[in-house]
Amino acid sequence: MTHKAIALFYGSSTCYTEMAAEKIAKYLGEDQVDVFNIADEPIVNAGFYRNVIMGIPTWDYGELQEDWEEIWDEIDTIDFSGKTVALFGLGDQVGYPEWFLDALGYLHAKLKANGATLVGYWPAEGYEFEQSKALTTDGEQFVGLALDEENEFDQSDQRIAIWCDSIKPHFHLDP
Template identity: 40%
Template sequence: MAKVGIFFGTDTGNSRKVAKTIHKQLGDLADKPFNVNKASIDDLLAYDVLIIGTPTYGEGELPGLTAGTSTESWEEFLPNLTGADLSGKTVALYGLGDQAGYPGNFVDALGMLYDAFADCGASFVGFTSTEGYDFTSSKAVMDDQFVGLVLDEDNQKELSDQRLQDWLKQIESSWA
C-alpha cells in the first residue's frame, strides 16, 4: 500500500480545511496533513503519494509573505525543491480560487505548483475538467483540463463536496 502524505499552504484556513477533509475521507491511507510552513523536503520525500494543496492569492500569486500571508507558505518552501528527485512519486494537486473575482488568473498558484513538482520528475494524477467553471485564463490548465482538483469556495461552495468526493475516488484508484 502506498504511503500518502497531505501537504497544504494556507493563511485563512480554507486549504487546511480541505486537507483535513481529505484526511478524514482517506482514513488510514494517509497521514495527518502538514502545513508546508512546518514541513521539510525530507517530509515530502518520505511519501510515495503526495496530495498537495494551495490557494491562489491576489493576482495569481502563490501564498507567501510577499503575497501578504501572515506566515511563510509555498512561496518560501518551493526553493527547497531545487535539485530534489521526485521521480517515482505520485502527486495529486488541489487548489482554491475565486473565478468571479480573478477570472484572468484563476487558480494560477495550482499551475505554479504543478510546474515546480514536474521539474523534479514527479508523476501526476487527478486532472479534472474545466467544465462548470467561468474564467478567462489559468496557469492551472493543461490540454483543456485543470492539473488537479479546483474548488471555488467563494462562488461554488455547494459543488465542493461532490467535486472532492469524485476526485478522491479518481486519485485513490490510481495508487490502490
C-alpha cells in the same frame, strides 16, 4: 517513524485550503494520510513518501500563498522520480478570473520538472473564468482538483469525493 500511504501537504492563510485538506484526508481515510501544514513541517518530508498530495491556493493576481512562497525553492531539492503526486488548488474565479488557480499551474510545472508522475486532473467544464495557468495544454482540464470556496463552496464536498475516488487507484487504495 512509520509513514502512512500518502503525505498531504498544504499551505493556508484563510483556513479554506486547510479545511479542504482535512476533508480529502477524511475521505481517503485518516489512517492512510499524514497531513502536514507547510508552515510547520518541512516540505523535504515529501521525499519520504511514494504518494503525495499538495494543496495550494492562488492569491490576488496569480500569486503564491505566503507559506508556499517561503519554501518554493526547497521543492527543487526533492527528487520526485517514482512518486505519484496529485494536486488541488483553491481560487476565486469571480474576483480574479484572469488568474484563477495560477499557483496550481506553477506547482504542477515545478513538480513535473522534478520527475513527479502527476495524477488527479480535473475537468474545466462548469467553471467561469477568463484565464488560468493551471489548465492542460488543450484547455479541457485543470492539472488538479479545482475548488472555489468563495463562489462555489456548495459544490466542494461533491468535487472532493469524486476527485478522491479518481486518485485512489493511483495510490493503491481500495475504491
